[in-house]
Amino acid sequence: MFPSKIIQKSTRKQQETMDDTISLILHGCKLAKDLESNLANSASQPETLSRLCEEIIRVFANARERLHVHQLGTTLYPHPMLFREPQDSQQQQNIDPILQEWRGTSCTSAMGTLFHQTQGVMAERSALGLTESKIGGGIQVGSGGLAIESGSRSDVQAVDASDSGRGSSSSSKRPRIRNDDAEKRTVRVPAQQFGNTEIPPEDGFSWRKYGQKEILGSRFPRAYYRCTNQNLYHCPAKKQVQRLDDDPFRLEVVYRGEHTCHMSATAPSAPPPAPGITQEMAQTMIGQPPSAATSLGRWVEFRLGPGGGAGSTSSSSMAAGSGGCAAGPSTTGRYGKEADYPVTDMADAMFNSGSSSTNSMELIFPSISEEKWDQPSDKNN
DNA sequence: GCTATTTGACCTTA
């Protein structure tokens, strides 16, 4: 049995560190806001602008470094202060007003989208055995629109019945229950606001659609996906994607089964550990076998590492690049589905100085470089 | 030709 006091102490320490980091980020946001409000006045003072920009960059770079360190020692879960809605008005009042203000800004929206991009990583983390229920609690973003529910079937049903509108609005029939539902992990993410809004959010893995079905009582069909490497490595991972009835701009993604493709000894590209992270360290950190742990290490690097900068935009074919399935290279859906939006680019867009854009859309979908992988063909079944 | 999506039919499960 794991000593819970050690966990609590460690968690408290991490929380304190995270609090400092959050404060740093808030400070950076404030500086950016000040810069924005004084932009017109400072337009004729390039030196002043440059100095302010450098200051902002420095603050965010510092925050990123802290996050990187924090990320290596924690569980990849966002800070609860930011991403959990208060349970009641009392708690709402207790939140730092600065934080409340910040939560309502476009910056929050961008962060929400960032976590939208990373939610799949967390969900797949869960698929590797680190279910949220083991750590406690889901994740919710008030205005950002992210919610993760996982664990038992009852958890998932509770979500469906309470606010999806799908369960409650439909017939009173008892929902269908599968024996393997205990491995279900439900994630709600914002749908893309433009382009093909049916495209499920990128989660770092490569999926192949194998079915779509109209669901009783639902306005929108449910799409069924399985891991592209299912045949090659007998990877059992699957996911279902369905638009919410009461919020067509959000998708409910249900993950089932664990990815085993990245654990295959014959996987074409065994994921390397994150820089400075040995397999033993990774195993210690997340309690997974080295193979899985190094995969997580890769995720850490993928999300917060320096990564490659933004490359050329590929509008028609978002090919899988560094964000492909950890088991190996992923192919890209012919119709632009299963597109990959490497989170590294997202982080770069937000934290690096390279981007001078203040356009949130560019932050949300930074241009990415297109890479081709030599993927072993997944024979049509 | 290869690989992915679409979609009607069939299977599974409560």
Add this chain to the structure above:
DNA sequence: TAAGGTCAAATAGC
């Protein structure tokens, strides 16, 4: 028995 889940032939893009 009904509804969700999966299969596999047909189809399409590269």
